[in-house]
Amino acid sequence: MGRPKTPLLSLARMASAALDIVDTDGLDGLSMRRLATVLGVQVASLYNHVRNKDELLHEIGNQIMSQVDVTGFRDGDWREGIATWARSYRAALRAHPNMVPFLATGPGRRETALQRANAVHGGLVASGWPPRQATLIGASTKYLVVGAAMTSFGRGFDDDVQVYVDRYPHLGQAHKLRAHADEIDDEAFELALLSFLDGLERRFTELREAR
Amino acid sequence: MGRPKTPLLSLARMASAALDIVDTDGLDGLSMRRLATVLGVQVASLYNHVRNKDELLHEIGNQIMSQVDVTGFRDGDWREGIATWARSYRAALRAHPNMVPFLATGPGRRETALQRANAVHGGLVASGWPPRQATLIGASTKYLVVGAAMTSFGRGFDDDVQVYVDRYPHLGQAHKLRAHADEIDDEAFELALLSFLDGLERRFTELREAR
DNA sequence: ACCTCCAAACGAACACTGTTCGCTAACATA
DNA sequence: TATGTTAGCGAACAGTGTTCGTTTGGAGGT
Numbered sequence: 289m290g291r292p293k294t295p296l297l298s299l300a301r302m303a304s305a306a307l308d309i310v311d312t313d314g315l316d317g318l319s320m321r322r323l324a325t326v327l328g329v330q331v332a333s334l335y336n337h338v339r340n341k342d343e344l345l346h347e348i349g350n351q352i353m354s355q356v357d358v359t360g361f362r363d364g365d366w367r368e369g370i371a372t373w374a375r376s377y378r379a380a381l382r383a384h385p386n387m388v389p390f391l392a393t394g395p396g397r398r399e400t401a402l403q404r405a406n407a408v409h410g411g412l413v414a415s416g417w418p419p420r421q422a423t424l425i426g427a428s429t430k431y432l433v434v435g436a437a438m439t440s441f442g443r444g445f446d447d448d449v450q451v452y453v454d455r456y457p458h459l460g461q462a463h464k465l466r467a468h469a470d471e472i473d474d475e476a477f478e479l480a481l482l483s484f485l486d487g488l489e490r491r492f493t494e495l496r497e498a499r
Numbered sequence: 500m501g502r503p504k505t506p507l508l509s510l511a512r513m514a515s516a517a518l519d520i521v522d523t524d525g526l527d528g529l530s531m532r533r534l535a536t537v538l539g540v541q542v543a544s545l546y547n548h549v550r551n552k553d554e555l556l557h558e559i560g561n562q563i564m565s566q567v568d569v570t571g572f573r574d575g576d577w578r579e580g581i582a583t584w585a586r587s588y589r590a591a592l593r594a595h596p597n598m599v600p601f602l603a604t605g606p607g608r609r610e611t612a613l614q615r616a617n618a619v620h621g622g623l624v625a626s627g628w629p630p631r632q633a634t635l636i637g638a639s640t641k642y643l644v645v646g647a648a649m650t651s652f653g654r655g656f657d658d659d660v661q662v663y664v665d666r667y668p669h670l671g672q673a674h675k676l677r678a679h680a681d682e683i684d685d686e687a688f689e690l691a692l693l694s695f696l697d698g699l700e701r702r703f704t705e706l707r708e709a710r
Numbered sequence: 711a712c713c714t715c716c717a718a719a720c721g722a723a724c725a726c727t728g729t730t731c732g733c734t735a736a737c738a739t740a
Numbered sequence: 741t742a743t744g745t746t747a748g749c750g751a752a753c754a755g756t757g758t759t760c761g762t763t764t765g766g767a768g769g770t
Contacts, residue, residue: 290764291718320757329719332759336718341757392649393600405658409666421690423663423683427650428691430659435646438603439638447616448641452634455620472634480639483698490697501735502747531728540748543730547747552728 296329299337303347310348310386349391353400355380361411366492367485369411370429373404374481377433385441392434417492425488432480440473448472507540510548514558521559521597560602564611566591572622577703578696580622581640584615585692588644596652603645628703636699643691651684659683 305326309318320341324331338344360372381388405426412422449469516537520529531552535542549555571583592599616637623633660680 289718289720290762291716291766293765295718297718319755321755330721331757332721333719335758389600389604392603401658402661405662406665409659409662419663419666423659424687424690426662427659427683427687428694430650431643431646431687431691433646434650435642435644438649439641439645447612448620448634448638450613451616451620451637452630454617455630472638476635476638476642479635480642480695483639483702484691484695485698486701487694487697491694500747500749501733502737502745504736506747508747530726532726541750542728543750544748546729 297327297333297337299347302327302334302337302344303351306344307348307351307384307387311384314386315390345390348387350400352380352384352387352391353404355383356404358404358407358411361407361414364415366412366415366417367489369408369415370425370485370488371481373408374429374433377430378436378477381433381437382441385437388437388441392438416496418495421495428484432477432484436473436477436480440469448476508538508544508548510558513538513545513548513555514562517555518559518562518595518598522595525597526601556601559598561611563591563595563598563602564615566594567611567615569615569618569622572618572625575626577623577626577628578700580619580626581636581696581699582692584619585640585644588641589647589688592644592648593652596648599648599652603649627707629706632706639695643688643695647684647688647691651680659687 302323306318306323309323309326320334321331324334327334334344338347355376356373357376358369358373361369381391408426408429409419409422412425413419417425449472452472453468513534517529517534520534520537531545532542535545538545545555549558566587567584568587569580569584572580592602619637619640620630620633623636624630628636660683663683664679
């Protein structure tokens with residue numbers, strides 16, 4: 289067949305179609321052959337635009353991560369900065385639950401991720417946190433977001449939701465279950481985030497008083 | 500060949516050998532054929548003891564999760580209860596980093612996990628937390644542990660560690676990098692856990708004063 | 711205008727995966 | 741002693757990611 293007049297494929301088109309498949313049929317649902325079929329093309333052609341399946345997934349990951357907002361540190365309010373970062377981070381993951389296992393497992397070498405980490409670190413230091421503490425806080429916050437994403441919309445129902453439902457069987461109507469899970473999930477994340485921030489605030493004032 | 504005089508296989512032996520493979524060569528390194536070879540047996544034989552590869556992984560998961568300690572709630576100290584639970588939970592995951600992606604992704608229907616969740620919930624309620632709050636706290640804590648496990652020993656180096664190292668290039672000697680990453684990881688987890696507990700404590704006293 | 715080189719499609723194959731089938735031989739039970 | 745279950749085996753199936761060699765369109769240089 290040879291080279292077509294206008295290219296049939298592009299990295300962007302591939303990533304977009306692949307993400308569609310992952311969103312609807314899960315990470316396991318994505319195979320190179322299936323992606324090729326969707327794009328109306330043969331498998332081998334894909335490898336003209338991508339070295340690996342892994343590279344394709346990383347491309348998708350970059351797109352998703354670009355939604356994360358680290359502008360909250362602008363006016364030197366570290367509390368606000370962390371909060372908007374954490375919430376937008378979580379929202380980005382929630383938008384594509386099936387990608388969470390890959391995003392969480394993936395190496396920290398993702399370009400965009402490193403850039404965000406840098407912004408967060410800089411923002412914290414600018415607000416008065418010592419560099420070392422800034423690093424720790426950045427890591428801790430990420431733990432929270434990734435953990436929340438993994439255990440809740442990473443897969444089916446949560447143990448804790450299950451326990452809650454078991455103890456309140458009158459809530460057990462199947463059609464309400466999902467809604468309650470989401471509600472509990474949101475509240476648990478907010479509780480964790482705000483409690484964590486309160487704890488940090490206490491440490492922050494202690495640190496300022498010490499000098 | 501027919502049935503041997505003494506069984507060559509057992510679920511325990513399979514799970515143990517499989518865990519060895521995963522520990523040394525990662526989750527992808529485990530294939531049924533390879534497991535069979537290690538056990539000196541043919542592939543098909545494995546399926547006499549296990550319905551699925553997934554079932555095998557769940558068996559391993561149960562073994563790991565049985566190491567988690569929820570006895571800290573005994574004397575009504577919820578703070579101590581959460582702390583020992585979270586730390587032992589994290590330790591169990593750290594012992595087998597390559598299993599973390601599976602354990603975190605896996606359904607919450609794991610028997611042992613559900614049992615632990617119940618113990619935690621009960622302990623918190625017994626210490627004076629309202630049931631709903633107890634559920635949220637249980638979920639939040641799990642977020643923290645799973646997140647910490649995923650992003651640090653789930654794979655390679657952390658973004659934040661990278662940022663830290665970039666800013667302090669004199670620490671960049673390769674042989675010290677891993678040690679520093681571990682150190683930062685430990686500290687970040689402790690910071691997150693203790694800050695979170697502090698935040699909870701504040702809420703707890705507010706809640707007691709309100710009545 | 712010719713020649714060359716690269717890009718982007720294809721078809722066919724390779725090595726690998728999880729899983730199922732039918733077969734055989736030993737043990738347990740009635 | 742007969743019967744059924746258990747636990748091995750060998751071969752096969754459908755599916756996976758990836759690579760190879762081939763074909764052809766188009767861009768750039770002489």
